[in-house]
Amino acid sequence: METTNDxxxxxxxxxxxxxxxxxxxxxxxxxxxxxxxxxxxxxxLTLKAYETFMKESGAEKEILQLVENNKHDLQxxxxxxxxxxxxxxxxxxxxxxxxxxxxxxxxxxxxxLCEQCGVPDVPVATRSSGPVSxxxxxDTYLNVCGEEELIRRIMMVWASSFNSRAIAYRxxxxxxxxxxxxxxxxLKMVNARSSGVMFTLDPINGDLSRIFIxxxxxxxxxxxxxxxxxxxxxxxxxxxxxxxxxxxxxxxxLVYGPEGDVIPRDISPEKQEAPCLSDEEIKELAKIGKKIExxxxxxxxxEWAVDEDLDFPDNIIILQARPETIWSKKKSKPVxxxxxxxxxxxARGLIQGIKF
Amino acid sequence: MNEKRSFxxxxxxxxxxxTEGWERMYPxxxxxxxxxKEMEEYEKKMxxxxxxxxxxEPMYPFDLIWDEAWYMALSQNNSRIFSIPASMGxxxxxxxxxxxxxxxxxxxxxxxxxxxxxxxxxxxxxxENWDELYEKWKxxxxxxxxxxxxxxxxxxxxxxxxxxxxxxxxxxSGFELxxxxxxxxxxxxxxxxxxxxxxxxxxxxxxxxxxxxKKVFPGMDDRTLSKMVGGVDVILFKPDENxxxxxxxxIQLGVQDIIKENGNLxxxxxxxxxxxxxxxxxxxxxxxQYPWFFMSTGTGWYHDHWTWYDKMDIPFxxxxxxINMLEKGESIERPIKQIIETKERLVKExxxxxxxxEDKATFQQLLGVAQKCFPYVEDHNFYIEHxxxxxxxxxxxxxxxxxxxxxxxxxxxxxxxxxxxxIEQALYxxxxxxxTGVKPRGPSYWRPEIDWRKxxxxxxxxxxxxxxxxxxxxxxxEPFTIxxxxxxxxxxxxxxDASGISADDVTELKGFPASAGAVEGIARxxxxxxxxxxxxxxxxxxxTTTSPSWTPVFNKIGAAVTDVxxxxxxxAIVCRxxxxxxxxxxxxxxxxxxxxxxVKVDGDKGTVSIINKS
Numbered sequence: 011m012e013t014t015n016d017x018x019x020x021x022x023x024x025x026x027x028x029x030x031x032x033x034x035x036x037x038x039x040x041x042x043x044x045x046x047x048x049x050x051x052x053x054x055l056t057l058k059a060y061e062t063f064m065k066e067s068g069a070e071k072e073i074l075q076l077v078e079n080n081k082h083d084l085q086x087x088x089x090x091x092x093x094x095x096x097x098x099x100x101x102x103x104x105x106x107x108x109x110x111x112x113x114x115x116x117x118x119x120x121x122x123l124c125e126q127c128g129v130p131d132v133p134v135a136t137r138s139s140g141p142v143s144x145x146x147x148x149d150t151y152l153n154v155c156g157e158e159e160l161i162r163r164i165m166m167v168w169a170s171s172f173n174s175r176a177i178a179y180r181x182x183x184x185x186x187x188x189x190x191x192x193x194x195x196x197l198k199m200v201n202a203r204s205s206g207v208m209f210t211l212d213p214i215n216g217d218l219s220r221i222f223i224x225x226x227x228x229x230x231x232x233x234x235x236x237x238x239x240x241x242x243x244x245x246x247x248x249x250x251x252x253x254x255x256x257x258x259x260x261x262x263x264l265v266y267g268p269e270g271d272v273i274p275r276d277i278s279p280e281k282q283e284a285p286c287l288s289d290e291e292i293k294e295l296a297k298i299g300k301k302i303e304x305x306x307x308x309x310x311x312x313e314w315a316v317d318e319d320l321d322f323p324d325n326i327i328i329l330q331a332r333p334e335t336i337w338s339k340k341k342s343k344p345v346x347x348x349x350x351x352x353x354x355x356x357a358r359g360l361i362q363g364i365k366f
Numbered sequence: 367m368n369e370k371r372s373f374x375x376x377x378x379x380x381x382x383x384x385t386e387g388w389e390r391m392y393p394x395x396x397x398x399x400x401x402x403k404e405m406e407e408y409e410k411k412m413x414x415x416x417x418x419x420x421x422x423e424p425m426y427p428f429d430l431i432w433d434e435a436w437y438m439a440l441s442q443n444n445s446r447i448f449s450i451p452a453s454m455g456x457x458x459x460x461x462x463x464x465x466x467x468x469x470x471x472x473x474x475x476x477x478x479x480x481x482x483x484x485x486x487x488x489x490x491x492x493x494e495n496w497d498e499l500y501e502k503w504k505x506x507x508x509x510x511x512x513x514x515x516x517x518x519x520x521x522x523x524x525x526x527x528x529x530x531x532x533x534x535x536x537x538x539s540g541f542e543l544x545x546x547x548x549x550x551x552x553x554x555x556x557x558x559x560x561x562x563x564x565x566x567x568x569x570x571x572x573x574x575x576x577x578x579x580k581k582v583f584p585g586m587d588d589r590t591l592s593k594m595v596g597g598v599d600v601i602l603f604k605p606d607e608n609x610x611x612x613x614x615x616x617i618q619l620g621v622q623d624i625i626k627e628n629g630n631l632x633x634x635x636x637x638x639x640x641x642x643x644x645x646x647x648x649x650x651x652x653x654x655q656y657p658w659f660f661m662s663t664g665t666g667w668y669h670d671h672w673t674w675y676d677k678m679d680i681p682f683x684x685x686x687x688x689i690n691m692l693e694k695g696e697s698i699e700r701p702i703k704q705i706i707e708t709k710e711r712l713v714k715e716x717x718x719x720x721x722x723x724e725d726k727a728t729f730q731q732l733l734g735v736a737q738k739c740f741p742y743v744e745d746h747n748f749y750i751e752h753x754x755x756x757x758x759x760x761x762x763x764x765x766x767x768x769x770x771x772x773x774x775x776x777x778x779x780x781x782x783x784x785x786x787x788x789i790e791q792a793l794y795x796x797x798x799x800x801x802t803g804v805k806p807r808g809p810s811y812w813r814p815e816i817d818w819r820k821x822x823x824x825x826x827x828x829x830x831x832x833x834x835x836x837x838x839x840x841x842x843x844e845p846f847t848i849x850x851x852x853x854x855x856x857x858x859x860x861x862x863d864a865s866g867i868s869a870d871d872v873t874e875l876k877g878f879p880a881s882a883g884a885v886e887g888i889a890r891x892x893x894x895x896x897x898x899x900x901x902x903x904x905x906x907x908x909x910t911t912t913s914p915s916w917t918p919v920f921n922k923i924g925a926a927v928t929d930v931x932x933x934x935x936x937x938a939i940v941c942r943x944x945x946x947x948x949x950x951x952x953x954x955x956x957x958x959x960x961x962x963x964x965v966k967v968d969g970d971k972g973t974v975s976i977i978n979k980s
Contacts (some may be wrong), residue, residue: 212584215584218583219716254970342721344725345581346578351731352493353489353493353735354482355732356732357486360573363843364580364843
């Protein structure tokens with residue numbers, strides 16, 4: 011990696027071999043930009059930035075001490091984690107000040123991003139980006155506007171490396187508690203009409219010839235948190251035909267309120283049971299999924315959104331892509347053991363019988 | 367839940383009132399027996415399922431000939447010729463006019479292993495030399511068709527021609543007629559021997575490839591699979607291709623308006639004949655017919671599945687449609703280049719998705735064999751069911767004419783009420799009476815019997831054949847049963863669920879989710895291709911099964927539901943092609959649903975609900 015600053019980099023400066031620079035999510039986003047997949051523009055705070063903050067602010071020292079003193083309690087009693095987590099986040103981390111050099115760097119990149127998007131105080135998302143996969147463990151903040159809010163949210167993402175989920179997760183796996191640096195992706199917010207997830211395989215059976223899409227109105231959080239039963243689409247990866255659509259009743263959506271907070275909003279009755287993606291959008295999304303998978307060489311788990319302000323096909327934005335973990339880890343076993351010729355395989359198949 | 371449910375035993379199904387004694391219409395070996403106890407036990411322990419795939423209607427005694435033909439031909443190829451490892455043949459019976467079949471498997475692993483070696487040698491020889499053997503097959507089949515075409519069914523003369531004497535022939539027209547009939551039957555059975563020479567090997571290659579694909583890509587669309595193995599130059603498309611050429615020619619010659627403006631063929635031909643270009647077109651029209659107009663309007667299995675030769679207005683109407691399309695600037699060409707490109711792209715992309723080298727190798731091997739076999743699988747129907755049957759039915763009608771002239775029948779179409787053995791007897795009766803100059807027994811013997819049989823067949827039409835009788839197997843894995851008839855462990859379960867409920871009380875049916883989507887509409891039950899004209903736009907087609915020649919009606923229907931058929935059934939394939947919902951293999955839709963009922967078809971769930979009975 012070549013960069014002038016080891017605390018902060020533009021996403022496109024990262025490549026997929028750099029998870030130790032700014033975490034997995036950031037380097038995937040960088041990789042996608044390089045492969046010309048539409049992701050929101052943005053920059054990344056490196057693991058180094060996290061370490062610098064923890065060190066220079068004095069937070070690291072205090073946490074080390076705390077963890078050492080309470081080691082036994084923590085391992086025995088999960089409730090302790092909750093308590094400890096809350097203390098570390100609120101009292102140890104959030105009460106501290108962002109070191110000046112770091113603050114200047116962040117604000118300078120943010121200013122450039124605002125200029126690039128043509129929007130003053132452009133709303134951004136601050137997303138956690140761990141160097142190892144710990145899905146859903148860390149926090150992500152959306153619709154972050156303005157300099158002070160940005161600095162605060164970045165610190166909150168860092169602090170989430172000590173949330174109770176993350177502490178418990180590390181304790182359960184015998185991981186070192188105090189050294190878990192995470193990166194932060196700062197991305198322009200997408201003005202999401204619809205959003206959701208996409209797997210470039212069928213999560214039910216691992217079928218690599220299908221693409222599975224879930225989506226609902228508004229922001230993707232309603233779907234991730236389970237507040238809405240999303241529409242489901244299954245697309246044939248080879249023909250790009252939509253093989254199955256399940257349209258669900260989506261009574262609410264999450265949108266940004268005037269304060270930049272995420273608020274629920276009712277969906278008009280006629281829209282509730284309408285599909286949140288058009289057929290051409292489904293196809294385009296699947297096409298992008300196919301491209302991403304081809305680029306990385308393994309099946310992908312993708313977060314996407316459709317930007318209300320943009321025209322098709324530019325409106326389809328990829329928020330995040332990471333390798334699918336469940337099916338891809340299974341060892342691929344040959345379906346037919348026999349090494350024989352075609353006739354022998356047919357004979358064996360006939361004896362075995364078929365199942366449909 | 368665990369309560370043991372079962373089908374009726376085959377011996378428990380009672381005769382339709384008023385048809386008692388129906389068994390005598392068919393050969394004795396088609397009848398379930400209670401007299402031979404050993405046979406009865408065997409019959410009880412088998413699962414017999416209704417072959418609605420081939421026989422949506424009750425069997426006319428004569429039409430049973432093709433069932434007899436494949437009863438033997440399919441079975442022998444599995445059991446005695448190619449040594450299909452785990453299969454003997456398929457056994458056949460008849461209940462109230464409907465055909466039931468039961469695959470006979472082999473369980474002993476040692477026997478199976480022994481059969482594998484023979485299968486490898488024998489099937490291997492066919493797979494390796496497929497193209498060359500297929501060429502030979504075409505010669506054998508066209509030879510037997512020529513023989514049937516040359517069979518002379520001639521009226522018996524008052525006095526034999528002098529040539530019989532002066533050429534010292536030594537035999538009469540009466541004997542020749544008897545012999546020609548026997549030949550006709552034997553040519554029919556011979557054609558069906560060839561029908562199965564390649565067929566099961568072809569299906570086996572396809573089925574095992576499909577099974578492999580379902581295992582690695584459970585969601586692979588069957589349509590995609592057939593695109594990967596399907597041939598480009600398919601004979602079954604040829605008849606239609608000729609019509610498209612004729613449409614183009616009509617425009618080139620400037621005679622399209624004459625064709626369009628004349629309602630029926632006879633008027634159009636008369637008008638065309640008045641002009642030079644019209645004459646040219648007629649010549650081309652005549653040249654395009656043989657043998658392509660033997661294309662059946664149905665499957666060709668029944669005598670009343672008329673060919674284009676019988677119903678010339680059908681191909682003529684298609685020509686008019688093509689002319690209209692051309693005039694609107696639409697393309698009527700098959701996109702050959704695109705078909706080939708798609709085929710190559712699909713194969714490449716699926717191969718890339720396979721995650722290990724063994725699977726890649728297996729896929730290539732199985733695909734290679736299936737591609738080699740598929741032209742036969744697609745084309746054999748034209749040679750046998752369309753062309754051969756077409757000629758055969760014509761000859762039988764000529765024979766029917768002679769019987770009618772001699773007072774045996776009221777009209778030609780009564781010949782179908784005698785089975786092939788009875789016709790042999792009746793014919794002997796006829797020629798001996800001709801020889802002796804005495805009145806034949808036939809008219810007084812057959813006329814009341816035929817009237818009774820007509821009534822029986824009509825009563826059979828109102829009988830709903832249960833989807834299966836006999837023992838309930840643990841599970842079904844026999845590949846042909848599943849692939850072709852759609853009989854699976856699940857469908858047997860569904861049938862059991864529905865058994866005991868009268869068809870009139872059924873409000874929800876289950877089947878295969880054959881093509882996605884949901885739609886509501888008015889049902890139209892089609893039992894015979896002649897009824898297809900009644901279909902209105904948007905109606906839901908309900909049928910025992912559908913056939914390739916029904917394809918044009920899929921343009922106007924809203925969905926299709928069949929009693930019989932699996933993932934490869936015609937209705938399912940065409941519905942996916944047209945993006946219509948379809949549910950296949952419901953077992954009883956064509957009897958539980960009546961024309962005019964309002965139904966909802968859910969092709970995702972595989973359910974059909976009756977919302978309003980008409």
